[in-house]
Every structure is written in C-alpha cells, then in structure tokens.
Amino acid sequence: MATNDTRLTGWADQDHVPGLKSELLELNMGPQHPATHGVLRLLLHTDGEIVYKVTPVVGYLHRCAEKIAEGVDYKQWVVYTDRFDYLGPVTNNHAYVTAVEKLTELEVPARAEHLRVVTAELSRIASHLIALATFGLDMGAWTPLLYCFREREVILNLLERIAGGRMLYNYMVPGGVRYDLPQDNWVSDVLEFVTMLENKKLPDYNTLLTYNKIFIERTSDVAIIDRETAIDYGCTGPVLRGSGVQFDCRRNDPYSIYPQLDFEIPVGKGEMGTVGDCWDRYIVRVREIEQSCRIIRQALEQLPEGPVHAIELKKPVRVPAGAAYSRTEAAKGELGHYIISDGGTKPFRNKVRSCSFCNLQVIEKVGVGQMVSDLVAFVGSLDIVLGEIDR
Amino acid sequence: MEPKAIFDLLTAHLGEGAAEYRENDIESWACVSVARIADACRFLRDTEGLEFGQLMCLSGIDWDGYDENGKGKSVAILGYEADGTPETSDRVADGELGVAYHLYSHTCDHKFTLRLRFPRDKATVPTVSDIWSTARWHEREAWDLMGIRFEGHPDPRRILLSEDWVGHPLRKDYQMPDQWLNVPLRGQPYANNPFAPADDAPAGDDTPAEG
Amino acid sequence: MEAMYTFFMDKAGMGELGAHITVAAIMASLMFIVMALCAIIFTWMERKVAGFLQSRYGPMRTGRWHGWAQAVADMLKILGKEDIIPAEADKGLFVFAPLLVLLGSLLAWAAIPWAPDFVAADLDLGLFYIFAVSSLVVIGILMAGWASNNKWSLYGAARGAAQMVSYEIPLALAAIPVVMYTGSLNTQDIVIAQQGGIWNWFFLRNPFLFVAFIMYFIASIAETNRGPFDMPETESELVSGYHTEYTGMRFAFFFLAEYANLFLVSMIAVMIFLGGWWSPIPGLDFAPALTFIIKGVIMVFMNMWVRWTLPRVRVDQLMHLCWKVMIPITLICVIGAGLWMMASGAAS
Numbered sequence: 001m002a003t004n005d006t007r008l009t010g011w012a013d014q015d016h017v018p019g020l021k022s023e024l025l026e027l028n029m030g031p032q033h034p035a036t037h038g039v040l041r042l043l044l045h046t047d048g049e050i051v052y053k054v055t056p057v058v059g060y061l062h063r064c065a066e067k068i069a070e071g072v073d074y075k076q077w078v079v080y081t082d083r084f085d086y087l088g089p090v091t092n093n094h095a096y097v098t099a100v101e102k103l104t105e106l107e108v109p110a111r112a113e114h115l116r117v118v119t120a121e122l123s124r125i126a127s128h129l130i131a132l133a134t135f136g137l138d139m140g141a142w143t144p145l146l147y148c149f150r151e152r153e154v155i156l157n158l159l160e161r162i163a164g165g166r167m168l169y170n171y172m173v174p175g176g177v178r179y180d181l182p183q184d185n186w187v188s189d190v191l192e193f194v195t196m197l198e199n200k201k202l203p204d205y206n207t208l209l210t211y212n213k214i215f216i217e218r219t220s221d222v223a224i225i226d227r228e229t230a231i232d233y234g235c236t237g238p239v240l241r242g243s244g245v246q247f248d249c250r251r252n253d254p255y256s257i258y259p260q261l262d263f264e265i266p267v268g269k270g271e272m273g274t275v276g277d278c279w280d281r282y283i284v285r286v287r288e289i290e291q292s293c294r295i296i297r298q299a300l301e302q303l304p305e306g307p308v309h310a311i312e313l314k315k316p317v318r319v320p321a322g323a324a325y326s327r328t329e330a331a332k333g334e335l336g337h338y339i340i341s342d343g344g345t346k347p348f349r350n351k352v353r354s355c356s357f358c359n360l361q362v363i364e365k366v367g368v369g370q371m372v373s374d375l376v377a378f379v380g381s382l383d384i385v386l387g388e389i390d391r
Numbered sequence: 392m393e394p395k396a397i398f399d400l401l402t403a404h405l406g407e408g409a410a411e412y413r414e415n416d417i418e419s420w421a422c423v424s425v426a427r428i429a430d431a432c433r434f435l436r437d438t439e440g441l442e443f444g445q446l447m448c449l450s451g452i453d454w455d456g457y458d459e460n461g462k463g464k465s466v467a468i469l470g471y472e473a474d475g476t477p478e479t480s481d482r483v484a485d486g487e488l489g490v491a492y493h494l495y496s497h498t499c500d501h502k503f504t505l506r507l508r509f510p511r512d513k514a515t516v517p518t519v520s521d522i523w524s525t526a527r528w529h530e531r532e533a534w535d536l537m538g539i540r541f542e543g544h545p546d547p548r549r550i551l552l553s554e555d556w557v558g559h560p561l562r563k564d565y566q567m568p569d570q571w572l573n574v575p576l577r578g579q580p581y582a583n584n585p586f587a588p589a590d591d592a593p594a595g596d597d598t599p600a601e602g
Numbered sequence: 603m604e605a606m607y608t609f610f611m612d613k614a615g616m617g618e619l620g621a622h623i624t625v626a627a628i629m630a631s632l633m634f635i636v637m638a639l640c641a642i643i644f645t646w647m648e649r650k651v652a653g654f655l656q657s658r659y660g661p662m663r664t665g666r667w668h669g670w671a672q673a674v675a676d677m678l679k680i681l682g683k684e685d686i687i688p689a690e691a692d693k694g695l696f697v698f699a700p701l702l703v704l705l706g707s708l709l710a711w712a713a714i715p716w717a718p719d720f721v722a723a724d725l726d727l728g729l730f731y732i733f734a735v736s737s738l739v740v741i742g743i744l745m746a747g748w749a750s751n752n753k754w755s756l757y758g759a760a761r762g763a764a765q766m767v768s769y770e771i772p773l774a775l776a777a778i779p780v781v782m783y784t785g786s787l788n789t790q791d792i793v794i795a796q797q798g799g800i801w802n803w804f805f806l807r808n809p810f811l812f813v814a815f816i817m818y819f820i821a822s823i824a825e826t827n828r829g830p831f832d833m834p835e836t837e838s839e840l841v842s843g844y845h846t847e848y849t850g851m852r853f854a855f856f857f858l859a860e861y862a863n864l865f866l867v868s869m870i871a872v873m874i875f876l877g878g879w880w881s882p883i884p885g886l887d888f889a890p891a892l893t894f895i896i897k898g899v900i901m902v903f904m905n906m907w908v909r910w911t912l913p914r915v916r917v918d919q920l921m922h923l924c925w926k927v928m929i930p931i932t933l934i935c936v937i938g939a940g941l942w943m944m945a946s947g948a949a950s
Contacts, residue, residue: 062551245497325418334447351491391551
C-alpha cells in the first residue's frame with residue numbers, strides 16, 4: 001500500500017502537460033463484468049492504458065458460512081463447503097473432513113480414502129479445465145472454452161453417477177464418504193475418460209492455445225510474481241508453483257493416501273518468459289491435469305474392498321475438545337481449516353483459510369504498472385473464485 | 392525443528408513471562424502476551440534457522456461460552472424462536488477474544504502456532520501486516536467479523552461486509568439487525584413496498600401459464 | 603450499365619441527367635438490399651462456422667434446416683427493442699454515429715465491379731476512392747465512444763481509432779503493387795488485367811504480390827475490428843467497447859456496418875488479388891457476378907476461421923505489428939514488385 005501511495009502522489013505532482021491539470025482516470029471494473037471471474041469489483045486508477053492503483057473490493061458473495069458452522073452439526077456443514085469453490089467442490093469437502101478427522105480418532109476406511117482421492121482429483125481436473133477455458137476466453141480465444149466445457153461435461157456426468165449432483169455433491173463425511181461406487185462400470189468409464197484426456201485432448205489444447213504465438217505474447221513476461229512476493233502474500237497453489245516454489249500440500253504436508261501415490265509437482269520454470277509470469281501459472285495448471293490423471297489411474301487400480309464410512313450416517317458426530325489447523329491442496333491452492341471444538345456436536349469456531357482470498361491480495365502489488373489488458377490476463381491467471389474469497 | 396525448540400528460542404529472545412507453551416498431542420501452541428506479539432513475529436520471521444516467511448492463517452476467535460472441560464454443548468450463539476423473534480438471554484457475553492497465528496517456513500519446512508487472548512473491551516492488538524503482507528486482509532476480516540482492532544494497520548476498513556454495517560457477526564452475542572437499508576432481514580414483509588398491489592386491486596390468478 | 607442508360611434515355615424518354623439519376627437510384631437501392639442480405643446471411647454463417655469450429659452445431663431450430671431463419675428472427679427482435687439514450691449522453695453525436703459508420707462502408711460499395719460493365723460508379727480513381735471513403739468509419743467510432751458518456755466506451759473508441767487509422771497504411775501499401783501492374787486505379791481495369799485463368803490473378807503473378815496479399819488480408823482483419831484485432835470491442839475487457847450503450851436499431855446499424863465492412867474488404871481482396879469476376883479456368887466465365895460473390899464468401903469464411911481460432915492481440919502489440927512489422931514488409935513488397943516487373947519486362 002505504501003508504494004502505491006507514493007506512486008499516486010508522485011504522478012499527481014508531476015507536470016505532465018505544462019499548463020493543464022491532469023488526473024488519473026478512476027475506472028470501475030465493476031461487480032458485473034465479463035472478465036472478473038465472479039462478483040469482484042476492481043477499482044482502477046489509470047493513466048491511459050497503464051494502471052497506477054488497483055483496489056479489489058470483495059464481499060458481494062459473503063454468506064458468513066463460518067457463523068453457520070457454529071449452528072449446524074459437523075456432518076451437516078459439508079454441504080456448505082461445496083459452495084466455496086463451486087468449480088472444484090469435492091476438494092473443499094476433502095479439506096474440511098480431513099480437518100475434522102484430525103481432532104477425532106476416526107479411522108477412515110481404505111476404500112473411502114481411495115474414493116475420496118479419485119473424486120477429488122476429478123474435481124481438480126474440472127476446476128483446472130475451467131481455469132484454462134476462461135483464461136483463454138479473457139485472451140479472446142473462444143474455441144478452447146467450448147472444448148474444455150465438453151470435457152468437464154463428462155466429469156460432471158461421472159460425478160453425478162457416484163454422488164448424485166452435477167455441480168455440488170455433499171459427497172464426503174467425517175469418517176468416509178457417503179456413497180459407494182454405483183453398480184455400473186463407473187471405474188472403466190473414468191479410466192477411459194482419463195486416457196482420452198491425456199492422449200488426445202491435452203495435446204489438442206496445447207496446439208490450439210498453449211503454444212500459440214499470440215497467446216504466448218499476451219501472457220509471457222506479464223504480471224511477474226517473484227518468489228518473495230508470493231510467499232509474503234501467502235499465495236499458494238499454481239500461483240506459488242508458477243513462481244518457482246516447489247510446494248504442494250499433497251507432498252509437503254501429506255494426508256489421505258497421497259504418500260503411496262507416485263506423481264510429480266509441476267513448477268514454473270520461465271520457459272516462455274520469466275519465472276512467475278502468467279504463462280508459467282497457466283502451464284502449471286495444464287501439467288497438473290496430467291498429474292491428476294496419473295493419480296486417478298493409480299488410485300483406481302489399487303482400490304480395495306471394504307466399507308466406505310466409519311460412522312453412522314444418521315447420528316451426529318461428536319468431536320473431542322481441541323483445536324487444530326489442517327491444510328489440504330484444493331484446486332486453487334492451500335485450503336485450510338482451523339477448527340476449535342469444545343466437545344460437542346457443532347464446532348465452536350471454524351475458520352476457513354481460503355486460497356483465493358490470499359491469492360487475490362497480490363494484485364494490489366503486482367497489478368501496479370500493468371496495462372488494463374494485462375490486468376485482465378493477471379486476474380485470469382490467478383484463477384480466483386469469489387465463493388471462496390467471500391465464503 | 393520441533394515446536395518446543397522453536398518456543399525456547401522465542402522465549403530466549405522475548406524474555407521470561409512474555410510467552411507460555413501449551414503442549415498438546417495434535418497441535419501445541421505458544422500463548423504470547425498482546426504487547427509483545429509484533430516483536431515475537433518479527434523475531435520468528437527474521438531469525439536464521441526459524442525463517443517463518445509465510446503466515447498461513449490469522450484467525451479471530453470469540454472464547455465466550457467455551458467449556459474448558461470438553462463437555463460443551465455449543466449453544467453459545469443466539470438464534471431465533473419459532474415465530475421469528477430473536478432469542479434473548481440474560482447472560483451477558485463476558486468471555487475473552489483471541490487471535491491465532493499459524494506460521495510456516497518454506498525454507499526450513501516447519502510450522503508454529505501463536506495464540507493471543509485479551510478481554511472483550513480491550514480488543515486491540517498490534518498489527519503484523521508490516522511483517523507479512525498477507526496479514527492485511529486477514530486482519531481486516533478479523534476486524535470486520537470479530538471486532539478486533541489492529542493498531543498500525545494501514546487500511547482498517549471492513550472487507551467482506553458493507554461499509555455501513557453495524558456489528559460484528561462472528562461474535563457470540565451478535566444480534567442480527569431488523570433491517571438494512573430497508574431490506575427486511577428476518578423474513579418480515581417489506582415496509583413501503585413500491586411494487587405492492589393497490590388495496591382495491593382485484594385478486595390475481597396465481598396459476599402458471601399454460602404451455 | 604450502358605444498356606440501362608440507353609433503356610432510360612431512349613425507351614423511357616428521360617434526359618441524360620434523368621437517366622443518370624434513375625440508374626444511380628436503382629444501383630443504390632440494389633447495393634442497400636445486397637448489403638442487408640449479406641448482413642443477415644453472414645450473421646447466420648458466422649454462428650454456424652463458429653459452432654462447427656467449436657465442435658457444436660450452432661443454430662438448428664429456427665427455420666428447420668440448420669436454423670437459417672435465426673438471423674431473420676434476430677433482426678426482427680432487434681427492431682422491436684426499446685431505444686435507450688443514456689441521460690448524460692451527447693444526443694446529436696449519439697444518434698449520428700451509427701449512421702456515419704454505416705455510411706462509411708456503404709459509400710465504398712459504389713465502386714465495386716460485380717460483373718463486366720456492371721459497376722455503380724465507374725470512377726477512374728476507384729481504388730483510391732474506396733480507401734478514402736472507408737476512413738469515415740473511424741470518425742463514427744470516435745463519435746460513438748465519446749457520445750456514450752461511458753469511460754469504457756471511450757477506451758474502446760480510442761483504441762479503435764488508433765487501430766483503424768494505423769492499419770489503413772499497410773492496407774493501401776499492399777494494394778500499390780497491384781496498381782503498378784495495372785497502371786490504373788479504375789476497379790474495372792484492375793479486374794480486366796487479371797483475365798486468363800488462375801495463374802494470371804495478381805496474387806500468383808509474383809512472390810512479392812503473394813506477400814502483399816497476405817499483408818492485405820491481415821490488415822483487412824484489423825480494419826474491420828474483427829478476429830485477433832478486436833481490441834476496441836473486447837468483450838472480456840470492455841463489455842462491448844464503443845457500442846456498449848447502444849440498443850435496438852442503433853445497435854443494428856453497427857452490426858450491419860460490421861458485416862458490410864467485412865464483405866467490402868473481402869470483395870476488395872477478391873477484386874485486386876483474386877481475379878474479380880474471372881473464373882479460375884479460362885473460358886468458363888458464364889456467371890461473372892456469381893463467381894465474384896462466391897469468391898467473396900470464401901474470403902469471408904477465411905476471415906471467420908481466423909477469428910474463431912486465434913486469441914486477441916494486445917493494443918501495444920497490435921501497434922507494434924502494424925508500424926514495425928507490416929509497414930516495412932509492404933514497403934519491401936512495393937519495391938520488390940516494381941523491380942520484378944522491370945526484370946520480367948511486364949511494366950505497362
């Protein structure tokens with residue numbers, strides 16, 4: 001904030017055109033705008049095309065889910081977690097139930113862990129597909145949007161067969177998952193989809209968008225977040241990995257069955273420009289889709305038999321008193337829950353540390369000095385979702 | 392590094408009495424005094440070997456009604472009766488407020504937790520937003536939803552709620568207002584509804600259209 | 603054209619002036635009808651082309667066969683919309699802007715040769731006139747952006763003006779080698795000079811002319827504010843750019859003007875590079891106007907193909923492309939084509 005202010009006052013004190021009073025143009029990239037992914041308001045102060053100050057205004061989607069958490073049972077609140085990152089909802093479920101299980105002594109059955117990982121990774125792919133699609137759309141490439149949505153449609157159908165909902169699932173409970181596999185050939189359908197995605201569709205997207213000269217010109221060397229800024233602003237997920245930091249909660253703070261699975265963590269290397277530019281964040285997401293496909297394949301091959309939940313679904317879950325912060329890798333970054341329990345069936349305090357909330361703040365620093373078009377590219381590469389920021 | 396070792400280094404810097412260590416199987420934490428928190432955070436970030444470069448989470452907590460024995464019934468919040476009138480309680484909220492800091496170091500790969508507690512009517516804490524920039528928004532949210540003031544914060548405005556909202560919703564004694572900008576908040580009908588039908592208008596047919 | 607003049611002068615007994623006025627009125631109405639038809643047909647074609655490129659169908663229901671009546675339905679819908687002028691907008695400029703934009707493209711249609719001896723205005727300055735008159739569109743866009751009293755529209759208008767004025771230069775420069783070969787600016791002469799089958803068409807006469815054709819194609823995409831160069835109306839940044847505040851029939855004018863412009867630049871490309879009304883096989887010239895229109899439609903299809911494939915170029919990159927890449931290349935084309943002409947002895 002301090003740097004922005006001196007820049008603003010510095011601009012105002014300069015004699016831009018002798019004899020004429022100059023002002024910065026105050027522009028509102030308002031809550032309703034095709035490029036801000038959700039109801040986000042960006043207040044810009046610009047001089048021509050260059051932006052001198054960006055102020056994000058959030059809170060248009062605030063539903064105070066944390067207050068609701070204090071009034072409903074631990075199991076009932078899983079429904080609300082879906083509504084945070086509504087583009088990759090199963091990963092949010094996973095974060096919350098992992099946090100609750102940290103305070104209890106519940107043993108999650110192995111079959112449930114595998115099903116959790118498979119559905120969470122499918123959700124992650126779905127979220128990244130939208131990230132790629134809308135990023136391309138912000139750049140003016142209309143066609144990849146339709147292709148990515150075509151793939152996402154398959155995922156939504158698969159998840160509907162197992163969980164009952166197309167977009168919001170309420171699939172997990174503390175202690176397992178709600179439903180077992182459907183009685184049809186779900187596993188082979190998932191494997192077929194994953195194979196098709198890896199072998200045919202991702203190379204398609206790479207030819208059409210990723211290695212397209214115009215796209216590279218628009219996104220490389222644009223909005224560079226260096227390593228120190230990313231860590232200082234608490235950025236996580238593809239934003240942090242795009243800046244060259246090899247950190248993934250699935251590897252560095254393992255949970256569920258991720259220690260047994262073999263996958264890589266893609267990191268931005270500045271292949272097309274500088275480390276930490278928009279292209280790096282984008283390619284990290286593309287490569288994460290490939291890695292998720294690997295994870296799904298392994299988890300399904302190793303799927304054991306057994307029950308799918310360790311609790312009785314009709315009875316409330318009682319969590320012993322205690323407090324713990326637990327974090328997992330959601331689609332957009334590190335999703336953390338600080339749950340304080342006082343021994344009852346409802347949480348005493350449930351603080352949600354959402355990834356997009358911290359990722360968006362970096363725009364106040366890195367957005368200064370960009371052009372308006374680059375700002376749009378930057379917001380697209382951060383891949384924020386307002387449900388998560390506002391909770 | 393183990394949390395106890397980190398804590399020992401911290402007390403060595405802060406001096407005796409500024410912090411206490413609470414051991415726990417799941418997550419141990421250091422209870423720091425409010426006046427020394429900025430100093431403690433700066434030490435944790437800048438010391439070689441500790442290097443806590445990332446503030447993972449800053450949470451505001453309202454401890455009113457917490458049952459230390461672990462037999463809580465989690466009924467500290469006030470809700471609504473069946474007919475929509477708000478619940479009232481003679482019990483005045485008198486518990487303490489708190490802040491929890493969860494720190495992580497990328498270079499040393501260790502975590503640490505700090506906690507503060509302070510009385511309700513003295514809810515002012517020094518800011519750490521000049522130490523970790525991510526704290527700016529976290530502290531704004533703690534002010535917005537919990538009513539904890541952060542001294543020295545460059546931009547102490549509400550973040551999630553509207554600028555003219557009154558009250559701090561996550562507090563245990565929060566009462567939802569009746570209306571906000573003429574929007575009724577408890578399910579009651581709108582007052583001065585400009586679109587209400589006139590008193591002598593004929594009763595409409597509410598069945599859906601055919602086809 | 604001669605037949606029409608003699609008809610009106612001899613048969614209908616009008617004087618020379620009267621005949622000229624009548625023929626001009628008939629041609630103008632014909633141009634207007636063709637323009638309206640092309641707007642409707644190209645809207646439909648754009649949606650179908652976009653659909654098939656995006657692995658979906660596009661309109662399928664209105665009119666039963668592949669939704670051909672969708673564009674007609676859209677036009678009828680637009681005519682029925684409420685006409686809103688923002689309260690603080692500059693009313694005179696706001697109302698006049700779409701008319702100016704439409705005028706700019708329609709005036710240029712007058713000099714296009716559809717068939718041998720069938721051109722509305724047989725000007726000796728034909729090509730020059732076309733480029734000059736289509737610059738009126740820039741003024742219309744600036745007026746629309748300013749009069750809307752909307753900061754985003756102003757952004758779009760400023761970008762649009764800069765872009766269109768800059769890209770007129772490579773557009774015209776790319777046409778100069780053609781003029782050098784023909785020795786005349788008259789559009790009829792340019793087409794006649796390409797007779798004799800596909801190898802006589804200007805884009806294959808010499809490699810510099812081929813490069814000039816590519817440059818012309820790219821500059822024409824930028825002139826029509828379409829495809830990778832649609833910065834003035836980027837939907838994802840400026841909502842709709844300079845025509846954000848326009849509704850109803852006024853918006854339909856912008857819409858009409860965009861497709862009229864698109865067909866215009868495609869027809870010019872066909873006229874100066876792709877042989878005009880001549881068929882690719884010499885001797886098979888039985889339907890010159892139809893050949894001309896078919897070639898124009900093919901060029902429009904190429905334009906649409908490029909639009910739905912490529913992402914958008916940023917404003918400063920767009921300017922860089924024009925001034926630092928395309929203008930030097932087109933200048934080299936001019937010089938190179940001239941040298942080739944001298945060397946091959948084809949100088950006329």
